[in-house]
Structure formats: structure tokens, C-alpha cells
């Protein structure tokens with residue numbers, strides 16, 4: 188589902204977390220314009236050009252129409268991704284409804300921010316979010332729904348990457364997780380700040396540790412949104428996908444002569460605003 192043709196539909200601006208690194212400025216925007224009818228129309232349009240569709244937010248599970256939207260999407264698209272913090276799925280009844288709606292087409296995509304409640308809840312600024320999310324993920328796996336785990340880096344959790352990897356290896360089996368994806372944070376919204384972001388070259392030692400730790404574990408591990416020239420050669424093969432957010436990325440002048448450009452996800456525009464282009468260039 189990392190196909191650049193993947194289409195996203197935002198089901199709400201609201202969220203039950205309040206993450207420091209959220210790419211939205213706030214969760215109090217009026218979302219009364221996101222109606223069942225409009226979402227249905229978007230699904231119809233998207234299904235004409237793509238077999239993939241992903242639902243996000245805000246937190247999409249806060250949409251009162253979530254299950255009928257997924258059921259309808261299933262009648263139109265072969266693959267459905269639900270990008271969620273999974274907290275509502277700590278209630279097994281919600282997982283059963285999700286499974287009935289999405290069937291075999293569905294995959295859940297969820298992000299872990301820390302190896303424990305202390306760090307995860309500090310980043311989500313929501314006490315209890317870690318415990319609920321872990322319970323939600325376990326319930327989803329028990330129901331047989333595929334789960335993609337994401338680790339989005341920020342300057343609070345970068346050094347904890349080895350512990351996050353250990354948590355994943357300890358709590359889940361490679362059979363139940365379609366892939367673990369480490370993501371270079373998009374500096375946008377609240378995350379467009381040096382207090383949340385990091386220099387991407389500083390993340391490399393921690394990425395390397397994750398690669399070593401997952402090696403031979405059976406987990407499929409990938410990197411996303413890291414410009415290829417900052418990744419050591421032996422690690423580049425873990426990079427997957429170019430971005431579907433063309434308006435949010437740039438290629439700098441030295442990219443023009445770069446052999447890797449066609450496979451490179453580019454550089455976040457927000458990153459260039461915060462840190463410039465010194466770290467890049469093949």
C-alpha cells in the first residue's frame with residue numbers, strides 16, 4: 188500500500204491523542220463538511236483510478252460513519268488501509284465490527300512512539316494511550332486483521348529506537364505484522380519546529396541499530412521518506428516507496444545529477460526550511 192497511486196481520505200480532523208509531532212495544527216477544526224455522502228463520492232472517484240485506498244484523520248475511528256465507509260470502500264477497492272492509533276480497538280466489540288466491514292481487504296496501520304507508556308504517552312500527551320493502543324493492536328491481531336506497525340521518529344524518541352524494536356520483537360510475531368516501517372517525520376503543522384524535529388543524519392546510528400536488530404528476526408523492516416543519500420549504502424535497500432505527497436517534497440539542485448533520484452523519496456519541504464540542504468547530495 189505504499190504505491191504512489193494510493194489515495195487518502197481524511198474522515199475527521201478530531202483526535203483522541205494530542206501528539207507533539209502531529210502534522211495538523213489543531214484538532215478543533217470544523218469537520219461537519221466531511222459527510223457520508225462526500226466520502227462516498229470520493230471513494231467512487233478513487234476507485235476508478237486505484238485499487239488502494241487509505242483512511243486517515245485526525246483519528247478516523249472517531250468518525251460516526253467509519254464502519255459503513257469501510258464496508259462501502261470494500262465493494263469498490265481491493266485494498267483498504269486504516270491509519271489509526273488503534274485505541275478504540277481496545278474494546279473487542281469494535282474489532283469485530285471492523286473485521287465484518289473490511290473483511291480480507293483491510294489492513295490496519297498504526298504508529299508506536301515509544302517503548303513504554305512513559306515515552307509514548309509523553310509524545311501523545313495522552314495518559315493511558317500506550318496501554319490502550321497495545322491492547323487494541325493485540326485485539327486486531329487476534330481477529331486476524333493484518334497490521335503494519337510504524338515508528339515515526341522525532342527528537343524525543345530517536346534514541347529509544349533500540350528499545351522500541353525490542354518491544355516489537357517481544358510483543359508481536361513476524362506472522363502477525365505485515366511490516367515494520369520506520370518513517371522520517373514530516374516537519375509540518377506542529378512538527379514544523381526544531382523542538383520536535385531532528386537532523387536526519389543524527390538518526391542514522393539509530394536506524395542502523397534497528398536494521399541490525401531486525402536482521403534474521405523474520406520481521407519485514409522498511410524505511411520511508413529518508414533521502415537516499417543520507418542512508419549508508421548497506422541500508423538503502425530497506426528504503427521503500429516514493430511519496431504520494433508530491434507537493435510536500437523537493438529535490439535540490441544536486442539531485443538533478445543524482446543516479447538515485449528515480450528511487451529517492453526526496454526531502455520534506457519543511458525540513459529544508461528548518462535545516463537547509465547541507466546534509467544532502469550524492
Ligand code: SF4
Nearest residue numbers: 414416442445451469
Ligand atoms: S541527492 Fe537528491 S535525489 Fe539523490 S539521494 Fe539525495 S535527496 Fe535523493
